[in-house]
Amino acid sequence: MEEAKQLFTKLKIYSLLDLALIIPTSYNDTTLSKSLVLGQVHTLEAKVIESSVYGGKLRVTFTLTDSGRRLSSTFFRSTPYHHKQFSVGSSHVIQGKLEEYKGYLQMSQPKSIKQIGKITPKYKTVLKESSIASLMECYITEKNLYNEGLDSKEVATLMLLHFPKSIDEIYENNSLKGELKDRLKFIEAFNHLKKLQGKRVDFPAIRALNGDIEPFISNLPFTLTAEQMSVISDIRKDVAKEDKACKRMVVGDVGSGKTMVILASVMMAYPHKSILMAPTSLLALQLYEEAYKHLPSWVKVALVMQGRDKGDYVEADFVIGTHALLYKEDLPRASLVMVDEQHRFGTQQRQSLETLVSSQTHKAHFIQFSATPIPRTQAMMQSELLDVSLITTTPFEREVLTQTISKEDFPDLLGHIKEEIAQEHQVLIIYPLVEASSEVPYQSLEESRGFWEKKFKQVYVTHGKDKHKEEVLLKFREEGSILLATTVVEVGISLPKLTLIVIVGAERLGLATLHQLRGRVGRNGLKSWCYLYSNKKENFRLQQFTQTTNGFDIAKLDLKFRDSGDILDGTIQSGQKFKWLDMAEDEEVVAYAKKRVKIKKELK
Numbered sequence: 095m096e097e098a099k100q101l102f103t104k105l106k107i108y109s110l111l112d113l114a115l116i117i118p119t120s121y122n123d124t125t126l127s128k129s130l131v132l133g134q135v136h137t138l139e140a141k142v143i144e145s146s147v148y149g150g151k152l153r154v155t156f157t158l159t160d161s162g163r164r165l166s167s168t169f170f171r172s173t174p175y176h177h178k179q180f181s182v183g184s185s186h187v188i189q190g191k192l193e194e195y196k197g198y199l200q201m202s203q204p205k206s207i208k209q210i211g212k213i214t215p216k217y218k219t220v221l222k223e224s225s226i227a228s229l230m231e232c233y234i235t236e237k238n239l240y241n242e243g244l245d246s247k248e249v250a251t252l253m254l255l256h257f258p259k260s261i262d263e264i265y266e267n268n269s270l271k272g273e274l275k276d277r278l279k280f281i282e283a284f285n286h287l288k289k290l291q292g293k294r295v296d297f298p299a300i301r302a303l304n305g306d307i308e309p310f311i312s313n314l315p316f317t318l319t320a321e322q323m324s325v326i327s328d329i330r331k332d333v334a335k336e337d338k339a340c341k342r343m344v345v346g347d348v349g350s351g352k353t354m355v356i357l358a359s360v361m362m363a364y365p366h367k368s369i370l371m372a373p374t375s376l377l378a379l380q381l382y383e384e385a386y387k388h389l390p391s392w393v394k395v396a397l398v399m400q401g402r403d404k405g406d407y408v409e410a411d412f413v414i415g416t417h418a419l420l421y422k423e424d425l426p427r428a429s430l431v432m433v434d435e436q437h438r439f440g441t442q443q444r445q446s447l448e449t450l451v452s453s454q455t456h457k458a459h460f461i462q463f464s465a466t467p468i469p470r471t472q473a474m475m476q477s478e479l480l481d482v483s484l485i486t487t488t489p490f491e492r493e494v495l496t497q498t499i500s501k502e503d504f505p506d507l508l509g510h511i512k513e514e515i516a517q518e519h520q521v522l523i524i525y526p527l528v529e530a531s532s533e534v535p536y537q538s539l540e541e542s543r544g545f546w547e548k549k550f551k552q553v554y555v556t557h558g559k560d561k562h563k564e565e566v567l568l569k570f571r572e573e574g575s576i577l578l579a580t581t582v583v584e585v586g587i588s589l590p591k592l593t594l595i596v597i598v599g600a601e602r603l604g605l606a607t608l609h610q611l612r613g614r615v616g617r618n619g620l621k622s623w624c625y626l627y628s629n630k631k632e633n634f635r636l637q638q639f640t641q642t643t644n645g646f647d648i649a650k651l652d653l654k655f656r657d658s659g660d661i662l663d664g665t666i667q668s669g670q671k672f673k674w675l676d677m678a679e680d681e682e683v684v685a686y687a688k689k690r691v692k693i694k695k696e697l698k
């Protein structure tokens with residue numbers, strides 16, 4: 095079927111269920127109408143009782159066989175063929191929209207139907223109607239659908255939608271009947287998961303890791319949360335295996351305590367080596383300091399970053415670094431490789447990481463950490479490719495009050511900023527742009543800095559393209575009052591004295607970005623504020639954001655607002671788009687689909 099193959103490519107169809115999930119958008123039904131309802135399309139048996147040509151138009155009067163009522167029709171641009179077809183005394187089945195004019199039934203330009211009781215699905219695709227219809231007839235059979243692993247109800251649903259015997263079974267007030275829609279959701283999830291399933295490739299590990307984490311845990315100044323412990327136990331099971339290298343992603347909100355999970359993993363690897371890569375030198379430095387502080391003294395830690403190495407990375411048990419790690423030719427092979435803030439790395443950097451992980455046939459255990467919460471549904475889907483652990487709570491309740499503000503609130507804001515600085519707290523103001531632009535109705539960083547520098551001492555400025563960004567951030571951390579920046583500070587550095595953040599033009603940013611920014615304040619439990627500055631204070635999306643603090647709930651919200659037009663920063667993950675499945679709501683459907691995919695695999 096070379097021809098069919100080409101059509102499938104055109105339609106971007108890669109599985110039988112991809113085809114089956116192209117659901118008709120409407121149906122042409124030639125079942126005879128049982129009653130007359132004005133404004134709707136009817137199929138009626140009728141006999142011609144009068145026929146006349148009238149200014150180029152053909153006017154035909156019928157009597158309807160069922161009701162005996164009269165109905166008149168006009169054919170514009172009529173041909174001699176029409177005249178002959180609708181001669182007086184002839185019988186027809188006509189189809190068209192029923193209307194009424196001065197008490198007389200009318201049907202303009204009716205079609206003459208040859209076959210009664212036929213339901214033809216209409217598909218909206220790039221293909222010709224006849225081509226798509228013949229593809230469906232050829233491939234969508236009960237046998238093929240059962241072969242895909244569907245059960246009898248699901249098969250019946252698809253057969254009904256593609257080859258209906260009656261339209262009534264399909265619709266309920268013009269939309270798909272609830273149960274049909276639920277089954278389509280399931281089939282969509284099932285199809286997606288089946289495709290992912292074949293994609294996971296596992297390799298044997300360099301070695302199994304069984305190091306004792308107790309000396310580290312018992313020495314911590316706090317107890318780990320239940321979720322931290324549960325992730326640690328997930329990882330423990332993974333790395334204890336030799337036949338399969340660990341491949342896990344740990345997703346946890348900013349401040350959920352992922353660093354402790356990293357350090358516990360280092361303990362599991364000890365006395366073998368671990369490597370941790372971070373996206374910026376500042377973050378690497380911070381991780382180094384934490385490792386130094388919390389790991390037992392006998393675990394040797396080293397830091398690798400351009401020009402500022404600490405310790406001997408060849409000797410060390412735990413090497414922390416930036417991508418500078420990738421250029422060290424004498425970097426020893428590690429049994430455990432980790433990446434912090436993995437969402438901050440480019441695709442290319444992630445690929446070169448592979449070289450750290452692999453040693454011909456055996457791979458290092460590999461754990462990635464991400465602070466971009468994803469909906470549970472997405473995590474469940476992704477876990478077909480790699481294992482996923484979620485940390486959904488933070489060790490201590492952070493008190494961050496979020497509020498939308500506008501021009502009229504500026505004097506109050508200024509007062510509040512002064513108060514915070516007086517208490518030796520720090521303030522962060524995020525601008526949408528560095529330079530002025532006519533396209534953005536807000537002041538830029540450069541336009542505003544003069545104002546702040548005149549009013550306050552210790553004002554620091556940085557932005558994404560700033561070569562000295564990291565030094566500025568370090569200086570600010572030590573002695574700054576106000577930091578003016580663009581969204582660069584998203585990078586997970588911790589500024590413990592930060593208690594107030596203002597985000598200018600907040601409505602332009604995605605909720606995920608806003609949440610990351612808000613995560614900068616109140617890191618140490620200090621009461622904090624997040625002000626969303628917008629020219630228009632009434633914004634439903636921002637309003638919802640002010641009331642939602644959990645990153646996983648934000649991810650759900652973000653999905654809901656996916657189509658709203660005011661998001662410009664493209665932070666929304668361009669995940670798989672589903673037609674029926676709602677990633678924010680359909681957790682149960684995805685869970686069930688996962689179960690079914692697993693059963694199918696085991697049966698094979």
Ligand code: ADP
Binds near residue numbers: 318350353489
């Ligand atoms: P993340 O990397 O997930 O954003 P961190 O690991 O930086 O978060 O942790 C944030 C803060 O919480 C740090 O100051 C850390 O020392 C502290 N912390 C971590 N776990 C706990 C815990 N179980 N109890 C109290 N504080 C904790």
Ligand code: MG
Binds near residue numbers: 352586
């Ligand atoms: Mg972190």
